[in-house]
Amino acid sequence: xxxxxxxxxxxxxxxxxxxxxxxxxxxxxxxxxxxxxxxxxxxxxxxxxxxxxxxxxxxxxxxxxxxxxxxxxxxxxxxxxxxxxxxxxxxxxxxxxxxxxxxxxxxxxxxxxxxxxxxxxxxxxxxxxxxxxxxxxxxxxxxxxxxxxxxxxxxxxxxxxxxxxxxxxxxxxxxxxxxxxxxxxxxxxxxxxxxxxxxxxxxxxxxxxxxxxxxxxxxxxxxxxxxxxxxxxxxxxxxxxxxxxxxxxxxxxxxxxxxxxxxxxxxxxxxxxxxxxxxxxxxxxxxxxxxxxxxxxxxxxxxxxxxxxxxxxxxxxxxxxxxxxxxxx
Numbered sequence: 001x002x003x004x005x006x007x008x009x010x011x012x013x014x015x016x017x018x019x020x021x022x023x024x025x026x027x028x029x030x031x032x033x034x035x036x037x038x039x040x041x042x043x044x045x046x047x048x049x050x051x052x053x054x055x056x057x058x059x060x061x062x063x064x065x066x067x068x069x070x071x072x073x074x075x076x077x078x079x080x081x082x083x084x085x086x087x088x089x090x091x092x093x094x095x096x097x098x099x100x101x102x103x104x105x106x107x108x109x110x111x112x113x114x115x116x117x118x119x120x121x122x123x124x125x126x127x128x129x130x131x132x133x134x135x136x137x138x139x140x141x142x143x144x145x146x147x148x149x150x151x152x153x154x155x156x157x158x159x160x161x162x163x164x165x166x167x168x169x170x171x172x173x174x175x176x177x178x179x180x181x182x183x184x185x186x187x188x189x190x191x192x193x194x195x196x197x198x199x200x201x202x203x204x205x206x207x208x209x210x211x212x213x214x215x216x217x218x219x220x221x222x223x224x225x226x227x228x229x230x231x232x233x234x235x236x237x238x239x240x241x242x243x244x245x246x247x248x249x250x251x252x253x254x255x256x257x258x259x260x261x262x263x264x265x266x267x268x269x270x271x272x273x274x275x276x277x278x279x280x281x282x283x284x285x286x287x288x289x290x291x292x293x294x295x296x297x298x299x300x301x302x303x304x305x306x307x308x309x310x311x312x313x314x315x316x317x318x319x320x321x322x323x324x325x326x327x328x329x
Contacts, residue, residue: 004247006153008195011160011188014061018158021060021093023049025162027169027303032273037289039296042173044166045276047309051085051113054162054307055149058184059086061158062147063094071096076144078102078124078131081110082234082308083149088119099144101131107233107312128238150184150241160188166303167197175201175302177285177294180213180255181235183244185307190251203294204248204255205284207232207263212240213248214255231325232263234281234308256294262287267319270306279311280319 025048033041046054063075074097077087084100091098098119102111103126114121124131138144148155162185166173176193178186190202206214209230216223224239240248248255258266266283269290270276285304288294296302318325 004191004250005243006156006160006187006191006247008192010153010157011164011192014057014154014157015161015164017064018057018060018161022057024165025049027166028274030274033269034298036269037286037296037302038298039289039300039302040298042170042301042303043274043276044162044303044305045274046162046305046307047276047278047282051082051089052308052310053082053086054159054185054305055083055086056089057161058149058152058155058158058188059083059090059147062152062154063087063090063096065154066145070145073143073145074099075147076101076135076138077147077149078128078135079149081106081114082310084119084121085110085114085117085310087147088114088117091119092117099138101134103131107310107315109312110310113310150182150187151243153243156184156188156191156243156247158188159185160192162305163189163192167193170301170303172301173200173303174300175203175296177203177205177288177302177304179235179281179284179305179307180204180206180248181281182237183213183241183248185305186252187244187247189305191247194251201253202251203288204252205288205293206255206257207235207284208257208259210236210238211257212238213245214257216240216245217249217255231260231280231319232284234279235284254294256288258284258287258291258293262291264319264325266290267316268322271320276306277309277313277316278306279308279316282306282308
């Protein structure tokens with residue numbers, strides 16, 4: 001097997017870098033969910049992270065590794081929202097100018113939060129390709145350093161610190177359920193798990209409306225898909241990342257998909273049973289258990305990573321009441 005571009009040692013170094021700046025989020029035992037989900041349920045609530053999402057881990061891992069000259073020139077990224085907020089916060093914390101290119105239909109709470117932290121937020125085309133053309137044009141013009149939300153290896157290592165905390169807090173965890181969008185989160189988590197505790201299952205979950213990693217695994221090669229409308233806007237991705245894809249193929253045991261209806265129900269279950277406000281993209285792991293997409297035992301200790309909580313609160317309210325919500329995409 002080829003050597004992975006990110007290693008357990010990289011994740012451990014990232015943990016040391018970011019430790020003074022991030023929260024070690026709690027691991028919550030959710031006995032109320034056990035019967036309905038068919039296992040012993042644990043939740044890793046990254047919506048309790050500073051900025052309301054796990055993305056701060058990866059952003060800080062990258063930005064703290066920059067030279068002073070790179071910091072002085074500023075950073076830039078494109079993001080559906082949470083990574084952009086993380087870069088904005090890191091820029092504010094470290095005194096670095098941050099520019100964030102976001103889709104024009106990004107939930108307003110994500111845009112407002114990034115601007116409140118001092119970032120230059122530019123609304124651009126929802127097309128991933130067009131947004132990254134804008135990023136590269138601005139890099140050419142201003143000399144910014146790109147902080148890519150899932151291709152950057154330091155970002156991937158930073159996201160993997162979630163797994164270190166889970167294994168520290170629950171030494172006998174059996175299975176991790178992790179959302180997959182661009183693939184940076186699960187790449188880091190799977191690396192940390194499989195290079196230290198290979199017996200632990202790592203299962204990735206995608207929305208049926210945007211599942212390039214699922215389709216690519218079925219086809220045995222990277223495959224582009226058409227992204228349909230989805231409430232899981234944070235997972236919208238049509239093409240597996242160049243760096244995450246081989247890591248995921250090497251270390252992730254299984255990839256499953258879930259419907260829009262299951263995601264909406266999962267948001268309601270998390271709110272009702274765990275008393276947490278999670279955005280739909282966060283809840284695909286719960287959705288996979290609800291819809292029996294993952295085989296689990298009643299005595300199996302399953303940790304579900306809830307990635308974020310930054311979504312328009314009125315739209316979450318509509319989901320909780322079972323009302324129709326306009327999809328993103």
